[in-house]
Amino acid sequence: MIGRxxxxxxxxxxxxxxxxxxxxxxxxxxxxxxTKTEIARFPPMLFPHQPNLASxxxxxxxxxxxxxxxxxxxxxxARQIMLGLxxxxxxxxxxxxxxxxxxxxxxxxxxxxxxxxxxxLLAAILLSVSLPPVSTLIPFYTLYVQLGLTxxxxxxxxxxxxxxIPIVAWMLIGFFRNLPPVELLARVDGFSRLYVLTRIIVxxxxxxxxxxxxxxxxxxxxxxxxxxxxxxxxNAVTLPAAMSGFLFQVPEPAQLAASLLLSLLPxxxxxxxxxxxxxxxxxx
Amino acid sequence: xxxxxxxxxxAGAQRPAEISTFSFALIVSIPVLLFLLIVxxxxxxxxxxxxxxxxxxFGGYSADWVGFQNYAKVFYDQSFWSSLSKTFRFTIETVILxxxxxxxxxxxxxxxxxxxxxxxxxxxxxWAVSPYGAGIFFAYLGRGQTGVGTAVAxxxxxxxxxxxxxxxxxxxxxxxxxxxxMAPLVAFFLLANMLTTPQRLYDLAKIDRMSRLETxxxxxxxxxxxxxxxxxxxxxxxxxxxxDYIFTETQGGPGGASSVLTYTLYKISxxxxxxxxxxxxxxxxxxxxxxxxxxxxxxxxxxxxxx
Numbered sequence: 001m002i003g004r005x006x007x008x009x010x011x012x013x014x015x016x017x018x019x020x021x022x023x024x025x026x027x028x029x030x031x032x033x034x035t036k037t038e039i040a041r042f043p044p045m046l047f048p049h050q051p052n053l054a055s056x057x058x059x060x061x062x063x064x065x066x067x068x069x070x071x072x073x074x075x076x077x078a079r080q081i082m083l084g085l086x087x088x089x090x091x092x093x094x095x096x097x098x099x100x101x102x103x104x105x106x107x108x109x110x111x112x113x114x115x116x117x118x119x120x121l122l123a124a125i126l127l128s129v130s131l132p133p134v135s136t137l138i139p140f141y142t143l144y145v146q147l148g149l150t151x152x153x154x155x156x157x158x159x160x161x162x163x164x165i166p167i168v169a170w171m172l173i174g175f176f177r178n179l180p181p182v183e184l185l186a187r188v189d190g191f192s193r194l195y196v197l198t199r200i201i202v203x204x205x206x207x208x209x210x211x212x213x214x215x216x217x218x219x220x221x222x223x224x225x226x227x228x229x230x231x232x233x234x235n236a237v238t239l240p241a242a243m244s245g246f247l248f249q250v251p252e253p254a255q256l257a258a259s260l261l262l263s264l265l266p267x268x269x270x271x272x273x274x275x276x277x278x279x280x281x282x283x284x
Numbered sequence: 285x286x287x288x289x290x291x292x293x294x295a296g297a298q299r300p301a302e303i304s305t306f307s308f309a310l311i312v313s314i315p316v317l318l319f320l321l322i323v324x325x326x327x328x329x330x331x332x333x334x335x336x337x338x339x340x341x342f343g344g345y346s347a348d349w350v351g352f353q354n355y356a357k358v359f360y361d362q363s364f365w366s367s368l369s370k371t372f373r374f375t376i377e378t379v380i381l382x383x384x385x386x387x388x389x390x391x392x393x394x395x396x397x398x399x400x401x402x403x404x405x406x407x408x409x410x411w412a413v414s415p416y417g418a419g420i421f422f423a424y425l426g427r428g429q430t431g432v433g434t435a436v437a438x439x440x441x442x443x444x445x446x447x448x449x450x451x452x453x454x455x456x457x458x459x460x461x462x463x464x465x466m467a468p469l470v471a472f473f474l475l476a477n478m479l480t481t482p483q484r485l486y487d488l489a490k491i492d493r494m495s496r497l498e499t500x501x502x503x504x505x506x507x508x509x510x511x512x513x514x515x516x517x518x519x520x521x522x523x524x525x526x527x528d529y530i531f532t533e534t535q536g537g538p539g540g541a542s543s544v545l546t547y548t549l550y551k552i553s554x555x556x557x558x559x560x561x562x563x564x565x566x567x568x569x570x571x572x573x574x575x576x577x578x579x580x581x582x583x584x585x586x587x588x589x590x591x
Contacts, residue, residue, distance in 0.1 A: 010392070010395055010396075013392045014392060014396070014400075014403065017388075017389055017392050017407060018403075018406065018407075020385075020464070021406060021407055021409060021410055021468075022406075023425070023432065024410075024418075024421040024422055024425050024461070024464060025409075025410070025413070027421065027424055027425045027431075027432060028420060028421045028424045028425070031424070039430075042429065042434075043434050043435055043437070043438035043443070044429075044430050044431065044432075044434055044435045044438075045435075046435060102315075102316050103316075105312040106312055106313050106316050108312075109308070109309045109312045109313055110313070113305050113308070113309055114305065115305050115306045115309040115310075116306060118309075121313060121317060124317060124321075125317070125320070127574070128320055128324045129521060130521055130525075130570060130573045130574055130577065131324065131328070131525075131570065132524070132525040132527070132546055132549075132566065132569055132570065132573070133525070133527065134525075134527050134546045134549045134550055134553070134566065134569075135331060135549065135562075135563070135566030135567070135569060135570065136324070136327040136328065136331065137553070137554075138331070138334070138553055138559055138562070138563070139326070139327030139328070139330035139331045139334070140327050142330065143326060143327060143330065158323055159323075161319070161323075162320060162323050162324050165316060165319075165320065166320070170518075174514060193308050218411075218412060218414075221414070222413075222414030222415065222416070222417070224414065224415070224416040224528040225527055225528050240414060240416055244416075244532075247420065247532065253424070256420065260417055260420060263414070263417065264412070264413060264417065267412035267413075267414075268409055268412055270412070271405075271408050271409060271411065271412040272405045272406075272408070272409070273405075275404055275405045275408045275472065276404075278408065278469070278472040278473070278476070279404065279472050279475050279476050279479070280476055
């Protein structure tokens with residue numbers, strides 16, 4: 001009897017959790033499959049009655065002819081969306097690689113070794129976590145204008161690294177602290193520091209490092225504030241900046257939803273397959 | 285990196301040339317810190333310079349030294365104080381909701397039987413959504429014209445418009461969306477903690493005839509406290525810094541009701557182009573963030589670390 005009531009409660013709880021998780025996404029994503037008249041309908045429709053893929057064709061620059069003969073014109077933003085997709089992948093990949101390579105030794109050193117000035121250096125890293133992008137935007141912009149870095153991917157990568165490195169370092173330091181203290185033994189056995197780090201610590205911490213990489217990827221892929229100011233309209237535009245055209249210039253809910261769905265796919269795939277490593281991130 | 289090459293050679297040699305802990309730490313951290321210093325310190329210094337000037341764009345660019353005038357002006361600015369209180373309201377609500385929902389999700393995930401484990405991979409997904417994406421989602425979800433409130437009312441035969449983004453509760457609504465975005469990550473870290481609590485303790489609790497609530501309070505919760513503290517800090521900082529989420533969801537509206545400090549800053553610097561004043565105010569925001577995390581650490585974090 002007790003087992004059965006428990007199961008009922010669990011099923012209910014899971015249902016609520018799934019509704020909480022998917023309702024906000026579904027509500028917008030459904031627009032991607034709807035026509036303008038369907039979207040404008042009042043009261044709002046719960047699902048597309050005649051789902052179509054017009055907006056997906058449109059954002060990639062193709063016209064779409066519906067069965068009733070209506071032609072949905074290709075979006076004027078198509079070029080930006082495609083550029084944005086490529087650039088976002090490129091920038092996120094480079095940022096993830098650099099962040100991971102740089103932060104793993106950094107976090108290891110701060111978590112496991114004692115050395116002078118450690119507290120002060122750590123405080124400097126944490127200070128940069130606290131910097132709000134809104135307050136560094138103008139200075140970055142003027143600096144970039146002088147250096148000719150506006151509208152370039154290099155510029156965007158540099159700015160993004162200032163976000164990813166501190167926050168990923170912060171998370172990994174907590175993780176490294178909890179690994180068993182094996183490196184002392186290894187050091188007694190005469191292995192060098194670099195050997196200890198690359199051959200013993202890194203394999204032991206592989207899930208933490210994987211999660212760090214995922215976090216770096218997400219921060220970079222999802223970065224919008226800097227991209228909006230630094231690369232909008234240029235050849236270095238990223239997907240979020242390209243998409244905002246559908247939001248502000250000419251509101252196109254269907255195409256916005258389609259490109260938003262597109263932008264969610266890479267992070268979803270990554271989060272979906274790497275979630276079991278996150279469940280191994282243990283601080284305490 | 286030259287340092288890397290030389291230490292690699294040292295590792296390969298028969299007699300490793302040993303370096304001290306301090307120099308190893310320096311070799312690893314100095315390049316990164318230098319990078320951060322240059323790329324973060326320069327804009328910060330430039331913002332500092334701006335904050336002592338009045339910048340004008342009309343009739344040609346000009347910068348006039350005004351000393352502390354911009355900082356003094358912030359104190360007398362009504363919109364600064366009301367934005368600050370909105371930032372606090374948003375932050376406190378976001379932190380409580382994020383940790384509460386995170387804990388709830390973690391408990392659900394923990395109790396999932398083996399063949400349902402794959403559900404974990406679904407629950408994590410909102411965390412992968414960008415803040416601007418979450419803003420768009422919750423904008424359409426909440427607005428009277430398009431939102432879920434109106435749709436549900438229509439299901440019950442009402443033709444009323446139910447707007448969840450009202451001037452009165454817009455901050456609460458924003459906090460719910462922010463928690464939706466962040467809670468899954470918290471849930472997963474808490475779950476990682478929970479899974480290390482030995483089953484033996486739960487068996488003992490049963491022998492002691494502890495109630496569900498007591499078991500939760502005395503067995504489940506204590507090992508989670510440090511993680512909860514860390515995420516309280518992270519969520520506090522992220523909530524105070526957030527801009528894109530609010531920008532895409534409400535644009536500070538309706539009628540400035542969700543104009544938190546970052547949004548007010550954006551308006552001053554990018555719409556009014558009052559760069560000097562915006563820079564001065566942004567240092568207040570930075571101070572607020574640092575002081576808040578400092579207080580959290582001194583009141584709570586030190587206690588957790590000592591244990």
